[in-house]
Amino acid sequence: MEAPTPPSPTELDAAERIILLWDSTASEEARERMIFEGHRDEVDRYLQAVDEIQRSMSSASLVSDDDQAKLNSAIQIAMARLEDEFRNILLNHTSPIEPDSLTSADPSSSTHSSAADSTSEFEDFSPEDDSGLTTPKASSASVGDADELLQRGDSSNTCSYRSTSSIRELDLIPSDAVVDLRNIAERMIAAGYLRACIQVYGGVRKSAVDSSFRRLKIEKLSIGDVQRLQWEQLEAKIRRWIRAAKACVRIVFASEKKLCEQIFNGIGTAIDDACFMETVKEPAIQLFNFAEAISISRRSPEKLFKILDLHDALMDLMPDIESVFESKSSESIRIQAVEILSRLAEAARGILSEFENAVLREPSKVPVPGGTIHPLTRYVMNYISLISDYKQTLNELIVSKPSTGSRYSGDPSTPDMEFAELEGKTPLALHLIWIIVILQFNLDGKSKHYKDASIAHLFMMNNVHYIVQKIKGSPELREMIGDDYLRKLTGKFRQAATSYQRATWVSVLYCLRDEGLHVSGSFSSGVSKSALRERFKSFNAMFEEVHRTQATWLIPDSQLREELRISISEKLIPAYRSFLGRFRSHIESGRHPENYIKYSVEDLETAVLDFFEGYSVSQHLRRRSQVAKSTSLNTSALFVPSAAPLKLHYGASAISASVEVSPDGVRTILPQKLTNRFSCKGTMISNEYHAHHSFCVTGKIPITGKMLRIHSIRY
Known part of the structure; x- marks a missing residue:
């Protein structure tokens, strides 16, 4: 040439x-x-x-x-x-990127269940000391202009796994200005002024990138600065970072790369790459330093889900990072991103392992009042429910089985778990089952702090039942745990219910046996009245104590509470009715029968309804029985025809209510002057009037649907 x-x-x-x-x-x-x-x-x-x-x-x-x-x-x-x-x-020709452009960095994503929506029950649990279980709080919403810019963008818990490139390159400078810049660059580089050209370009464009960072609320924080912040502060910054990082990589950095190529490509060897790195290297390091600081920060259970959010966001961005930073000169940025991703994965694995150990060692020894659900149970089950929301991510990260005990290990401080019984489960599923195993092991230890065996069994029943309900309530968690293990858990809480009944009611029902009451071998007339009186007195005392105590115990689940009451009634009521029928006449023929036969069958039926409500009974059984006897109604044999009015008289006062039976159920026309609480479940109806005094009518619709039977009246 x-x-x-x-x-x-x-x-x-x-x-x-x-x-x-x-x-x-x-x-x-x-x-x-x-x-x-x-x-x-x-x-x-x-x-x-x-x-x-x-x-x-x-x-x-x-x-x-x-x-x-x-x-x-x-x-x-x-x-x-x-x-x-x-x-x-x-x-x-350098101007800030329009806010609408910054909100389009994440056109499609799949969403996890929000931790903020799912952690309300975490608030109940505060460990007594440093057990490693720190309550995850529902984080406050992000504030400031950045959230206004990004409110149409990605939510805090979103990710698309292995997404294809979502890059959106903008024309940062008009094409005619680009032509002028290229003409100047060609001449400066040809004259040997490459360094000056790159410095001028990088200085101006770096300021533009900094402006975009400010709009996205990306702060200039060193790794040390990040690690000194409280976790509550970091949670909000993590949410903002996830959204901002997508805008930075997919829009800001990608558009800067495009501009460099438009101006410098073909002028010299890799000059466009050099100008690009001059512009974005420091901002990119600033951006990724935040994620790096989180990845190497102190591990604790409440950090797991935000770390997984960071991991998912970075994994989602990796194809775009590799595309934007593909050159040799930008290799350090790619390497940093890959290393951060690896450290976040390791942090997640470490936190899960530490969480397992913290659940096992959680040391609180004060029994929860009433044998209700322990805060630890709520905390752990809500925690693993959230873990199941991250199943796809964690199935990739968790590749080894948990370190568990064995029935052959002989270590009393660690529960047993045999993997042979759980063949085919993923490592993540095994970890979740292991957490449930060690939770039960811890709860079993806590149950031993109750002095009464009955409430210890009730406590285990409540807690294992809660575990079962939480598993059933999460399709993802249920799938991983499996129906076989779920049936095993169901059997455990039912066994605890049976153990409770044995511990409580065997001694009470023992009072209603015939043995020891007959003398002289005569069944008809040879009943020892003194022994019979003692038997009734023993029954009354034991039942009153059980009623007084167990009314303050609590079964939070209404269905479980009703099932246990029914089970108690099915054993207690027939036994008492039979005993009363056989021996009532022997007591009533003597002096002061009311001292021995204190309760009718209906009294006991009503008293059972007080059990497991979690508060003291304000009106004693004896008072209730006396009031029932003082009324003009025979509550055991009252039938009211359909639509007939019912008047209830108490002393000098009268309170009226109309009770109607219809094909749809019972309708009660209430007195205007009283405030009513009305509830109906199945064929049962309960109306409670609240005034200076109150009474309750409990009725049941017969199969014919034409009559209403009044079982009891409480005053």
Whole structure:
């Protein structure tokens, strides 16, 4: 290829005059005006003059020393001018990215269940000491302009796994300005001013990137700064970072790379990459330093879900990071992202292991009142329910089985778990089952702090039942735990219910046996009245104590509470009715029968309804029985025809209510002056009037649907 023809002396002189005309160091007019803001003819003439000077310099053998000196001076003046023009064009056409553009970085994603929506019950649990279980709080919403910018973007718990590129490149500078910048860059680089060109470009564009970072509320925090922040502060920053990182990589960095390619591609070897890294290296390091600080921070259970959110967000971004930072010069950014991803994965695995140990060692020894659900149970089950929401991520991260005890280990401080019984389960599923195993082991230890065996069994029943209900309530968790293990858990809480009944009611029902009451071998007349009186007194005392105590115990689940009451009634009521039927006459024929037969069958039926409500019974059984006897109603044999009014009289006062039976059930027309609480379940109806005094009518609709039977009246 032939060398370019050098300009003639006349052309060279003309070119030199044009260069000197725009020497800003020699002319006020040159300082105040910009060539590329004027007429295009002036731009073309100036660029042509620069080209002629450069062609002359490339033919140095044909130029005298004096002319060479003049050319060097002219090119220096020209490069200084072009540098100013380059900077001015960049500044004039650099503006913040529009907010709407920053919200479109995540066009499609799949969403986890929100931790904030699922952690309300975590608030109940506060460990007594540093057991490693710290309550995850529902984080407050992000604040500030960034959230307004990003409110249409990604939520705090979103991720798309292995997504394809979601890059959205914007035209940061108009095309005509890009042409001018490229023309200037070509001449500066050809003259050996590459470094100056890159520095000017990087300085201006880095300021633009910083402006986008400020809009996205990305703070300049060192790793040390991040690690010194409280976790509650970091949670909000993590949510913001996840959204902002997607906008930075997919829009801000990608658009900067495109602009570098438009201006510098093809001018020299990897110059576009050099300019790109000059612009974004520091901001990229600033961005990823935050995630790195989280990945190496102190581990604790409440951090798991935000760490998984970070991991998912970064995993989602990896294809885009590899695309944007594909060059050799940007390899360090890719490596940093990969290393952070690995450390986040390791942190998640470590936190899960530490959580298991913390559940096993949680040391609280004060029994929860009433044998209700322990805060630890609520905490752990809500925690693993959230874990199941991250099943896809954790199935990839958790690849080893938990470190468990064995029935052959002989270690009393660790429960047993045999993997042979759980063949086919994923490592994650085994970890979740192991957490449930160690939770039960811990709860069993806590149950031993109750002095009464009955409430210890009730406590275990409540807690294992809660575990079962939480598993059933989460399809993802149920799938991982499996129905076989769920049936095993169901059997455990039912066994605890059976153990409770044995511990409580065997001794009570023992009072209602016939043994020891008959004398002289005569069944009809040989009943020892003294033994019978003692038997009734023992029953009354034991039942009163059970009633007084267990009314304060609590079964939070209404269905479980009702099932246990029914089970108690099915054993207690027939036994008492039979015993009363056989021996009532022997007591009533003697003196003061009311001291021994204190309760009717209906009294016991009603008393059972007080059990497991969690509060003291304000009106004693004896008082209730006496009031029932003082009424003018025979509560055991009252039938009310359909739609017939019912009047209840108590002493000198009267309170009226109309009770109607319809095909749909019972409708009660209530007194206007009283406040009513009305509830109906199945065929049972309960109306309770609240005034200065209160009474309750409990009724049942017979199969015919035409009669209403009043079982009891409470005053």
